[in-house]
Amino acid sequence: xxxxxxxxxxxxxxxxxxxxxxxxxxxxxxxxxxxxxxxxxxxxxxxxxxxxxxxxxxxxxxxxxxxxxxxxxxxxxxxxxxxxxxxxxxxxxxxxxxxxxxxxxxxxxxxxxxxxxxxxxxxxxxxxxx
Amino acid sequence: xxxxxxxxxxxxxxxxxxxxxxxxxxxxxxxxxxxxxxxxxxxxxxxxxxxxxxxxxxxxxxxxxxxxxxxxxxxxxxxxxxxxxxxxxxxxxxxxxxxxxxxxxxxxxxxxxxxxxxxxxxxxxxxxxx
DNA sequence: CTTTACGTTGACGTTAACGTCAAGCAGTGA
DNA sequence: TCACTGCTTGACGTTAACGTCAACGTAAAG
Numbered sequence: 001x002x003x004x005x006x007x008x009x010x011x012x013x014x015x016x017x018x019x020x021x022x023x024x025x026x027x028x029x030x031x032x033x034x035x036x037x038x039x040x041x042x043x044x045x046x047x048x049x050x051x052x053x054x055x056x057x058x059x060x061x062x063x064x065x066x067x068x069x070x071x072x073x074x075x076x077x078x079x080x081x082x083x084x085x086x087x088x089x090x091x092x093x094x095x096x097x098x099x100x101x102x103x104x105x106x107x108x109x110x111x112x113x114x115x116x117x118x119x120x121x122x123x124x125x126x127x128x129x130x
Numbered sequence: 131x132x133x134x135x136x137x138x139x140x141x142x143x144x145x146x147x148x149x150x151x152x153x154x155x156x157x158x159x160x161x162x163x164x165x166x167x168x169x170x171x172x173x174x175x176x177x178x179x180x181x182x183x184x185x186x187x188x189x190x191x192x193x194x195x196x197x198x199x200x201x202x203x204x205x206x207x208x209x210x211x212x213x214x215x216x217x218x219x220x221x222x223x224x225x226x227x228x229x230x231x232x233x234x235x236x237x238x239x240x241x242x243x244x245x246x247x248x249x250x251x252x253x254x255x256x257x258x259x260x
Numbered sequence: 261c262t263t264t265a266c267g268t269t270g271a272c273g274t275t276a277a278c279g280t281c282a283a284g285c286a287g288t289g290a
Numbered sequence: 291t292c293a294c295t296g297c298t299t300g301a302c303g304t305t306a307a308c309g310t311c312a313a314c315g316t317a318a319a320g
Contacts, residue, residue, distance in 0.1 A: 013296070028278055043297060059237050064194015066276070077248065087256045094249050101242050107189050108235050112228065118207065119224050126217045143266070158308055172268060172315080196306070
């Protein structure tokens with residue numbers, strides 16, 4: 001069986017193409033500390049961990065979060081949680097994040113409902129025109 | 131009964147305070163054509179229509195849309211829809227917008243689920259620590 | 261009648277998130 | 291060996307979304 005095909009380390013070009021971003025974008029995220037690829041000599045090598053992070057970054061961007069905030073979020077997932085104080089801090093952060101996301105969800109629901117009723121009005125007008 | 135209290139025209143300071151933005155921000159939105167307040171002499175007067183638009187703008191911002199895109203959306207709501215061709219254009223735009231919003235909603239659902247399972251893990255760890 | 265509070269128009273500054281060269285190194289197939 | 295392809299590091303440019311003066315008009319209040 002072929003195992004080396006889907007999980008080896010990836011080059012910056014492969015990563016960029018797969019996530020449909022430019023190489024400059026990937027580098028920018030690294031400059032901000034959002035991803036930290038391995039270095040073989042001077043060349044960057046991306047592992048599964050980096051891909052996971054990139055995935056989270058791009059979703060955060062689609063949701064309109066600034067990169068700095070995205071960094072604190074994905075760092076939270078990777079943060080050490082050995083002591084009770086650290087775990088409690090995590091739980092508090094989680095609550096904050098959830099509140100934010102739920103607000104956005106409400107906004108989206110509202111927008112979708114308005115869109116629905118607007119569509120209904122348009123269809124009525126269109127029917128009446130025939 | 132008092133009717134004049136809640137629906138007169140408003141000044142820029144009142145509008146800005148009520149929506150918790152700066153006067154500069156309101157002016158910026160006007161520069162981009164997102165709102166077009168009345169002018170009494172040189173002074174701006176904001177009506178219910180402007181408030182509705184501002185409300186849509188700020189929700190769009192919370193959802194991470196760029197102002198230019200927000201403009202096309204709220205213009206859509208106010209656009210003339212007399213002819214069938216115009217109505218059909220509106221309906222097409224509505225579908226586009228809905229697809230976009232639904233994508234965002236999926237992203238949010240995913241993020242919330244990850245947050246849930248992350249919280250569960252944290253709580254387990256915390257329980258085990260006691 | 262002058263201060264004080266708001267309002268207005270520039271116009272330049274700032275931050276975020278990259279885009280866009282330029283110039284150089286490194287492996288590799290002909 | 292040489293040309294080519296891909297990767298790397300600067301470093302400056304750009305766009306969006308305002309922030310931040312400065313300088314001025316005006317209307318009510320003392």
